[in-house]
Amino acid sequence: MSFVDILTRTAERVERRAEALLPLPAGPEGQVAAAMRHAVLGGGKRLRGFLVVSSAAIYDVAPERAERAAVALECLHAYSLVHDDLPCMDDDSLRRGQPTVHVKWDEATAVLAGDALQSLAFEILAHPDTHPDGAVRAALCLDLARASGQRGMVGGQAIDIAAETAGSPLSLAEIGRLQALKTGALIRAATRAGALLGGASVEDIEALDGYAEVLGRAFQIRDDILDVAGDPALAGKRLRKDAAAGKATFVSLLGLDEAARQADLLVAQATARLDRFGAVADPLREAARFAVARQS
Amino acid sequence: MSFVDILTRTAERVERRAEALLPLPAGPEGQVAAAMRHAVLGGGKRLRGFLVVSSAAIYDVAPERAERAAVALECLHAYSLVHDDLPCMDDDSLRRGQPTVHVKWDEATAVLAGDALQSLAFEILAHPDTHPDGAVRAALCLDLARASGQRGMVGGQAIDIAAETAGSPLSLAEIGRLQALKTGALIRAATRAGALLGGASVEDIEALDGYAEVLGRAFQIRDDILDVAGDPALAGKRLRKDAAAGKATFVSLLGLDEAARQADLLVAQATARLDRFGAVADPLREAARFAVARQS
Numbered sequence: 001m002s003f004v005d006i007l008t009r010t011a012e013r014v015e016r017r018a019e020a021l022l023p024l025p026a027g028p029e030g031q032v033a034a035a036m037r038h039a040v041l042g043g044g045k046r047l048r049g050f051l052v053v054s055s056a057a058i059y060d061v062a063p064e065r066a067e068r069a070a071v072a073l074e075c076l077h078a079y080s081l082v083h084d085d086l087p088c089m090d091d092d093s094l095r096r097g098q099p100t101v102h103v104k105w106d107e108a109t110a111v112l113a114g115d116a117l118q119s120l121a122f123e124i125l126a127h128p129d130t131h132p133d134g135a136v137r138a139a140l141c142l143d144l145a146r147a148s149g150q151r152g153m154v155g156g157q158a159i160d161i162a163a164e165t166a167g168s169p170l171s172l173a174e175i176g177r178l179q180a181l182k183t184g185a186l187i188r189a190a191t192r193a194g195a196l197l198g199g200a201s202v203e204d205i206e207a208l209d210g211y212a213e214v215l216g217r218a219f220q221i222r223d224d225i226l227d228v229a230g231d232p233a234l235a236g237k238r239l240r241k242d243a244a245a246g247k248a249t250f251v252s253l254l255g256l257d258e259a260a261r262q263a264d265l266l267v268a269q270a271t272a273r274l275d276r277f278g279a280v281a282d283p284l285r286e287a288a289r290f291a292v293a294r295q296s
Numbered sequence: 297m298s299f300v301d302i303l304t305r306t307a308e309r310v311e312r313r314a315e316a317l318l319p320l321p322a323g324p325e326g327q328v329a330a331a332m333r334h335a336v337l338g339g340g341k342r343l344r345g346f347l348v349v350s351s352a353a354i355y356d357v358a359p360e361r362a363e364r365a366a367v368a369l370e371c372l373h374a375y376s377l378v379h380d381d382l383p384c385m386d387d388d389s390l391r392r393g394q395p396t397v398h399v400k401w402d403e404a405t406a407v408l409a410g411d412a413l414q415s416l417a418f419e420i421l422a423h424p425d426t427h428p429d430g431a432v433r434a435a436l437c438l439d440l441a442r443a444s445g446q447r448g449m450v451g452g453q454a455i456d457i458a459a460e461t462a463g464s465p466l467s468l469a470e471i472g473r474l475q476a477l478k479t480g481a482l483i484r485a486a487t488r489a490g491a492l493l494g495g496a497s498v499e500d501i502e503a504l505d506g507y508a509e510v511l512g513r514a515f516q517i518r519d520d521i522l523d524v525a526g527d528p529a530l531a532g533k534r535l536r537k538d539a540a541a542g543k544a545t546f547v548s549l550l551g552l553d554e555a556a557r558q559a560d561l562l563v564a565q566a567t568a569r570l571d572r573f574g575a576v577a578d579p580l581r582e583a584a585r586f587a588v589a590r591q592s
Contacts, residue, residue, distance in 0.1 A: 028458040028470075029451035029477075036446060083411060088403035107384035108457050111407065112450050115379060115414065119445030122418045126438035135430025141437045142422035149415035150332060154408050155325035161404050162324045174324075181325075 003286040007050055014049040015041060017067040018074060021124060035101045035113035036120070039078040043096040043236070045294070047219070047287070048073040051190035054283040055208055059198020065130055069140065069193045072124040076144060077186060079117035080153055082110050089161065090241075097236035118148070131197055139196050147189035156182025169248030176217070183223075184216030191215075191284075204276070211273040211284065218266035219291040221259050224249040226295070229256060234296045263292040299582040303346055310345035311337060313363040314370060317420055331397045331409035332416070335374040339392040339532070341590070343515070343583070344369040347486040350579040351504055355494020361426055365436065365489045368420040372444055373482060375413035378406050380453060386537075393532035414444070427493055435492050443485035452478025465544030472513070479519075480512030487511075487580075500572070507569040507580065514562035515587040517555050520545040522591070525552060530592045559588040 001009075018040050025033040049070035056066035085092040085100040086107060093103045102110035124130060125140040146152055159178045163170050170178065191212035195205050224242065228251050232239045242249045251259045270288040274281045297305075314336050321329040345366035352362035381388040381396040382403060389399045398406035420426060421436040442448055455474045459466050466474065487508035491501050520538065524547050528535045538545045547555045566584040570577045 023446050027455070029446065029454040031458065032446050032450060032454040079411075083407055086404075086407060088407060108382075109454075111379055111382060111384060112454050112457075115375075115410070115444075116446040116450040118411065118414050119441045119448075119450065122437055123441035123445060126434045126441060128434075133430065134432070134434040138422045138424075138430040138433035138437065141418055141434065145415045145419035145422060148411075149419060150319050150325065150328050150412040152415075154328060154412040154415065158325040158328040158405075158408050159323070161408075162327065 003283070003290055006283060006286075007045065007290065010050050010053050011044070011046040013063070014046050014053070014067055014070045014074060017064075018071045021068070021071050022075075022120070031105060031109055032112045032116055035082075035105055035109050036078075036117055038098070038104065039082045039101055039113060039117065040075055042098070044074075045296070046070070046074060047291075048077050048186060048190040050287060051187065051212070051284070052193045054281075054287065055191045055194025056197050057283070058194070058204075058277055058280050059200060061194065061197045065197055066194060068124055068127075068130045069197060070190075072121040072130075072140075072144065073186065073190045073193060075117045075124070076121040076148055079114040079121070080148075080157070080186075082114040082117070084157060086110055089157070092238055094237050136196055136199075140193055143189050143192055143196070147185040152181055152185035153183075156180070156185070164245060164247065167246070169246065169252070171248075172250075172253050175248060175250060175253070179217065179220040180213070183220055184213060187216040187219065188212040207273050207276055211270050211288075214266050214270040214273065215288050215291060218263045218270060218288065221250045221263040221266070222292045222294060224251040225256060225259055225263070227251070231295065236296060260292075267292055299579070299586055302579060302582075303341065303586065306346050306349050307340070307342040309359070309363055310342050310349070310366045310370060313360075314367045317364070317367050318371075318416070327401060327405055328408045328412055331378075331401055331405050332374075332413055334394070334400060335378045335397055335409060335413065336371055338394070340370075341592070342366070342370060343587075344373050344482060344486040346583060347483065347508070347580070348489045350577075350583065351487045351490025352493050353579070354490070354500075354573055354576050355496060357490065357493045361493055362490060364420055364423075364426045365493060366486075368417040368426075368436075368440065369482065369486045369489060371413045371420070372417040372440060375410040375417070376444070376449055376453070376482075378410040378413070382406055385453070385457065388534055390533050432492055432495075436489055439485050439488055439492070443481040448477055448481035449479075452476070452481070460541060460543065463542075465542065465548075467544070468546075468549050471544060471546060471549070475516040476509070476512065479516055480509060483512040483515065484508040503569050503572055507566050507584075510562050510566040510569065511584050511587060514559045514566060514584065517546045517559040517562070518588045518590060520547040521552060521555055521559070523547070527591065532592060556588075563588055 022037050023033040052070040052073055053066045082101045084090050122141055126137050131137050156178050191208045195208050227239050227242050230239050267288045271285045318333050319329040348366040349362045378397045380386050418437055422433050427433050452474050487504045491504050523535050523538050526535050563584045567581045
């Protein structure tokens with residue numbers, strides 16, 4: 001089976017699990033439930049879900065548990081996209097080839113659906129079905145809360161908006177920090193979630209943390225490359241945004257060729273962090289290669 | 297010491313703990329940290345924090361633990377206010393006598409500060425300093441997530457907005473359901489948090505749940521009364537909103553006198569639920585009386 005097949009199958013399993021865990025629209029509050037489903041279901045690579053499932057597979061974690069945690073990470077990711085797409089943030093009307101939540105419904109529904117998706121992520125992780133040991137569930141919640149808060153994803157988005165408002169492009173180091181927070185923190189939390197579910201050793205978790213950190217950087221460089229050189233029809237979202245906004249990115253500072261070269265170097269580094277694991281970590285190794293080869 | 301003195305002292309302790317737990321503004325993401333502090337610190341009755349601390353006191357929970365959980369509940373409450381005040385929601389510019397976050401900064405900062413406050417609430421609850429037993433921490437997270445999500449607080453706000461958009465006033469039963477979700481769920485979570493920290497029996501938790509449910513209704517009726525008959529200078533927020541918006545409330549449906557009578561009946565019911573507890577539950581009993589006597 002090719003890697004894309006494995007990725008697709010995993011995405012389908014996570015999708016089915018999400019379908020069951022998301023609230024069904026009912027009553028006057030049903031519109032928010034419908035918006036939550038729109039934001040999470042129906043597409044996307046589910047990279048974060050894949051990382052949870054693949055790191056959990058190293059430890060033979062029961063599929064149901066891994067998939068529940070994968071859905072939690074995807075809900076958290078989806079909430080961040082719904083809020084980032086708002087008019088007061090990045091003001092995007094297209095996502096995964098579909099209208100964004102505030103376009104399909106309205107801004108209030110987008111704010112509320114995002115808020116409820118964040119709550120749902122913690123509800124899923126804290127539920128006994130995710131793991132019988134409360135300490136593991138609490139650790140999952142703590143990790144996700146740190147990755148998503150002011151010192152994580154929200155902090156990264158805040159830096160991004162501040163830079164745009166100030167109109168002074170960021171340096172390479174500043175972009176590195178921004179991206180480590182904005183996308184890196186959640187990618188790391190996804191990989192750690194699988195390890196926590198599997199009762200991984202401190203050394204294993206350190207290795208996986210290192211892998212995820214480097215993977216996150218490679219992933220972001222590829223995003224910057226696709227924003228400049230990608231096909232909007234394949235991406236399912238607006239491209240050329242950063243250049244239009246005069247934003248500094250890895251590509252604007254390094255050029256396309258050097259950015260691609262650095263992404264390849266990072267892939268080699270990421271896979272090297274997995275040397276302590278056997279063939280069971282192959283999906284994670286392939287995920288790193290995929291991160292810099294993908295077209296969307 | 298009078299009840300207002302006890303309430304004030306508890307609020308001060310929760311305030312100091314919040315001061316220490318909220319991130320300090322630093323770096324380009326510091327504006328979000330400043331907005332989070334603005335939203336949480338400097339005032340408010342801290343009713344939710346008081347309920348956590350007072351229910352925990354029944355079980356002699358260590359003050360630090362109870363205060364951490366109290367701060368988590370206050371962060372969750374503050375996030376809901378920041379988002380509810382947004383132009384696309386209730387569009388309020390004044391809160392606790394201060395400009396709301398989107399007025400003092402901007403809408404993007406208000407969305408992000410609210411998002412980060414929700415994350416922080418779970419980060420605090422999931423941290424080992426809140427309780428040594430991971431199962432208790434996970435239970436606290438699960439409870440809060442349920443109270444805040446689409447089947448809780450967010451669901452209530454969604455019903456509220458849907459009713460306003462539809463322009464058809466709600467019935468008494470519908471308002472009861474709306475308020476049970478919008479404010480009741482979090483008040484119940486606050487009371488439960490203290491009980492969970494204290495290892496309360498199922499019977500105790502049931503009694504406290506019943507108390508909190510009735511208290512939430514009494515609290516909301518008083519809010520509706522204050523919206524009509526309160527002093528804006530004491531309230532520190534815009535009043536007469538519901539009448540201006542043509543919204544059905546307990547007061548518009550029952551009249552001021554009958555609403556006040558029902559609130560008093562609910563106080564009697566709430567305190568009756570506490571009969572199994574001795575004098576140690578007196579602050580909870582007084583909180584119920586305060587809920588319907590307060591001017592702000």
